[in-house]
Amino acid sequence: MAVKEPLHYQIDTAAKHSKRIEEMLNYVNSVRAGICIERARYVTESYRQTENLPYIMRRAKALENTLKNMTLYILPGSLLVGNQASKPNSSPLFPEFTVDFLEEEIFEGKPYFPDERPADKFEVDKNTLSELKETLEWWHGRTHKEKVYAMLSEEAVLSQDSIGAVNIVNFLHGGDGHLSPPYDWLFEHGLRYMIDQCTEKLKQVDFACPEGMEKKRFYEASIVSMQAVIDLAQRYARLAEIEAEKNQDQQRKLELRELARICRKVPEHPADSFHEALQFMTFVQFAIQIEDNAQGICPGRFDQVLLDHYQHDIAAGVITREEALELVQNFFVCLSTVERIRSWEDTDYFRGKPIFQNMTIGGTDPETGLDATNELTYLVLDAIANTRTVQPSHYARWHKGAPEKYKMKVAEVIRLGTGFPAISNDDLYIPAMLNRGYEYQDAADYCIVGCAEPGVAGLRGGRTGAAWFCLAKVFEMALYNGFDTRSNVSLNPNQNGKDLTNFESFEELWSAFEDQAKYYVKLAVIMDNTTDKLWEEYMEEPLTSVLGCPTTTIERGRSLKRGGAKYDFSGNETIGLANVANSLYAIKQLVFEQKQITGAQLLHALKTDFSDITTNPTGPEIQQMCLTVPKYGNDIDEVDYIARDVLALICEEFPKYKNTRYGRGPIGGVFQASTTTVSSNTPFGRITGTLPDGRKRGTPVSDGQSPMRGTDTEGPTAAVKSVSKIRNVILSEGSLYNLKFLPQDLKD
Template sequence: MNQFDPIKQLRAAERRAARPPEQRKRARITEAFFGRFAGLPLRERQARSLAYALLHTPVRTGGGPYLAGQLYTEYCGDLGGSDFDPRWRDFDCNYVAEQRARREIPGLAELTGADRDGKNPSWVTYASCAPGHVGWRYEWILESGVTGLLRRIGRSYRKADAEGREFLEGCRILLEAMLAWNDLHAKKLEKALRSCRTEVRRRELRAKLALVRRVPRYGARTFHEALQAFHFSYLATMFENPYGGNGPGRLDYFLWPYLERDLAAGRETVESATEKVAELFLRMHERNYCKDMGIETIMVAGSRPDGSSAFNPLSEIMVRVIMKLAVTTPHVYIRIPENPPPALLELAAEYLKDGHNMAQILSDRSIVPALVRGGVAPEDAAMYMCGGCMELSPQGMNCDLLFTGFFNVPKILELTLNGGICLNTGCRMLSGYRRTLEEFDSFEELYGAFLGNLKTTLGFTFRCMDLFSEEAARLRPAFLLSAQVSDCIERARNLNDGGARYNDYGSTPIGLPDAADSLYALKHAVFENGIAGKAGLLAALQSNFASDELLRLRLLKLPKFGQGDPEADGMAARLFRDVCAIYDGFSNRFGGKVKPMLMSFVFSPIAGNALGASANGHKAGVPVAQGMTPHSSSMTRGIGTAMQSANRLDLGAAPGGVASMWDLSGGLTRLDVLQGLLRSFIATGGQIFQGNTTSVEELRAARRDPESYRHLIVRVGGFSAKFTALDPQLQDEIINRHRHCV
């Protein structure tokens, strides 16, 4: 066995990644698309241009003893991208769709409103969509190789219409390019073997050469072959789709049968398998080293399609490898099945405590029924993954518009109270709306107007998603990805053109706890108990409470979501239910849904900056709550009460996922206590558990002396990142979050 030191390998990978070889992907695609293939039909032109770029990408076979092949992240939008060359403007999906959105959805532009200098947007949403955040069915390549996919394409080709044949031909071109690129690796290994003089190195080269001669062309027979087959599918598919959130998903589930056989036959040991997993993770880290927010997620454990536990020794190997490496790519998350084995809960608790703030724990007990309720077949729902932070979808079965924007819900409440005018900028953001708080005779009338504005403005964004879907189908065919997404080959359409089994979008309404607290304050203080007059409260909000500090303090003391108060929690439940109903009421161009995905990513302080003063007593600029976690300032009665408030919501109405953030300190970070918290979280219906265990003192020290804390990783909002690399406002938000303690 090779002497494999994972930390030494990590340092070598980071040295290589700090100065990666120039790949010139954009330039090569542009050269091919507007030069040598300019006269071809669009679909063939797209496929051959990308294939040309892949086949002219530098071949790298080194970097470790076990796996061949390496690429580096080079995000370049759709094919080349209009920001790179203006000739792309008619062929760049995002550019074309954004131009259409501006023309066809005039109300959308107001919701992205900027101040009078055109800076610091007081935004409600974004007039764009981010592709990605899905997985693919690489297990097909593991099982029958690229040749198996090509045979399926051939069978479908004979039955397809003309448009379908163009798509399938593009898939064939790219899959054959993957094999040709693999053959270039074999040639380079053969050349290195001829000149090699040391026996250890010769054994390593012979082993790699045997791998690339077998996979991914044919199906894998061993764990080592399966790892290499996955690795090559990963490199090629991410070369075509370099978008955030795309990732391996249930890697332990698909690789375990190969390792199980090899362990039984004596071909592998736990130690040798651990080394190979470590090298795979290091290759992923090296690829993303200079782009630390790709969030390529691996899901371990969880349920099989029949509902039984899929936890296996490889699940634990992957968690322990990422804990040892302490890198932020890949992200490794744990799924907890129904009736989890004690060892899995112990591992999850250990990961939360000692996993460098990288852990995220997901409960199948709550998530699988939510997906089924959202229209996913039970056996498909059991195969869910996180695409990026927490965007849930059945692996390799959905279109890739699952992260199509953030929507600032409390901003709509602000505009509803203030006649459609932004408190921060004085700009109009709702052109057809003029009423103010003073004009409402009852809370129900106010709530109805707010919900109406919310439905109208969300409708603008849903329409925007359909425009992006139309242009993605035409201009971003994603041949390799689509060939590995369920039903695309059989339907002879790409994943955004009706090919994918599920054509659901995803969108993130943020700040719901903040909006709920403000709604409760309005109901209680203005319409029921006369604590504040309408004109007085509106004036206080418009002055950022400078005109009435006493009123602000009284509003702050009112019950809040997360404190166990039935009325305050009831308001949050009502708002959550009504927002989810708006999402559920929309059908997209293929009859799919827009699924609400409750998280915050990096937008907690950004959304807060867009807000003026709020009826919950917050001044302008206060960061909004994380996902559906009660606001930090509201969690005054302990984690148990706050958790019960959050999980009492009808979380099944949000099939896109509901994240919560529980930053812990002191006695709550003991392993036995963490296991108890996880059991309680799961039992009360929670979906996604995450949080930080690093002390506030250490975070503040890192702000003062970042050079000494380059290693420090924190949980941001669905993902983990190096603390010192974050924006100062985001650092402050993490430092100022409520820390639960005994």
């Protein structure tokens, strides 16, 4: 009889579901992803009727019309309500951003029909095609993307559409997101209080002041938007009452009546229980998503903002831990229904349809500096282990004083294989934020508001994930004197006029790379600021602004795009660090120090993708030389320090530039860098040629600040040591290191 191998990888550990959660998960998972026309219908209907109004009011009225008319539903057995489309897993459409890819894909199948995509498919109801076609056609000449392209310089357009070194397509299709509302403040006050604040501020507007009209528009649009959310909650209350009357199950009838009572109360009024607070949060999450179409609408420090309600209800006997756990899992299932359709091109950068509704747990108390883990922290970890939904996504803050019990629990949940929770290091993030001007208590209260970007709930505006920046592509052009061999476009010849055939020293090579890096940083800034300026003029979002940063936007009478937040930064995502570091080191070793090959020989090998066997040495032999040179990720100082210097160049160059909110109120107002990449290293790899690190043309480049795949041969400890040599204190927009293990690596 064969002896079964002991379990050494916990992916086979069964999830524990209540009957309610199991039925909800089964139902949601059975519904295929689709496209919902409703939002496009009601937004277009509103825009047709409001051409005489300021754009911020047009945005408010469009949201109002959508929330008033959209289809509502309650998931089977759910104790919470909230949806963004007529069915779970359906994506609303946002034609005010762009319609080009929708028309090409839905009606022409270019490059695929949405339901025939190789991945991330969406079904389309053919009965809606006639209405959809007419709706999208109305937006021709009116979309955000068209306005941006009309304003961008030719260089910026070529850098994205021809060369591909930078890319801002994601923010031409949807909103900024990347923020967390201050839920503890919202729970305490409610939307009616905020409407009253805006009404009182409106009475105080001084129209003799140049900003008077701007404030008037903001307050009026905010009032309309918040009242629309209150009215939406009342619609859900009526729906719950109707379903209660029809339901024959007495327990479910009572649940629906209680749900109706809660919807009558929140978010209009303060939340007084754990259940009320969760429903309040659910309403806000969905309402902002419907307005913004963004990634990163985040619940923030979930175990901190809901702790008081949880502890009060536990102590009063209102709820048990098991009931609270079920409610949190119910919340996870609701948020898992959120979908966003991207163009097929943009989907390549976001495979798996991530929405980044990040929940953050753990960390420290910003007042005392002491560990802040609590009973709700562990409850959330249990909920992650039990539901295993792709959304919401999760981060666990990590610091030296965190309890061993917490660290082990986090590790156990990660071993389930879902990738959650990710880890954020307080000992790096907090100093990095202080380095950019955050006050200590704010920095210590950070949560993750995007892929890996830190922010402060209720205080952070701006675009944390801005233009993608492909270091590997930028470096490639330095080798060819600023010329892109794929597109035959040259925007910026090296200042020394040289390429790899005639660089006389490593210093000349570095100088050329520095020229290209600074040039494309500037183009990324141009793309971001153009997008933001037009956003300010045409795409202001009153609800996102007033719920995202209520204490500052209401006081200032400004939306986020006009400087309403306490802190405001524009970020970027840097891709291909390891390839550039390894390539620089390979050239330094092979061409300048060991002189095994000339620069001309290497450049020919790159042009021919290491395939020319007629040369001496041959292309394959040169590739092997390149692969044999030591690589970043093995705790080798010389190459690791090159990686450090490459990233420092970018991190120090971006903050030299100001964003459109600079000098208008917020602290910051500058650009800052990150190494968050999602899946963009794959499409950027397709447009990046052969590199001196041995990587062949068209293959994926490295992600984040991780070593290049297969090159970190000395084990995880050496790799971590290499990554730790990066000057993380200047990576204030987020550091991403993906450390992956095979199941067989995790033996007992």
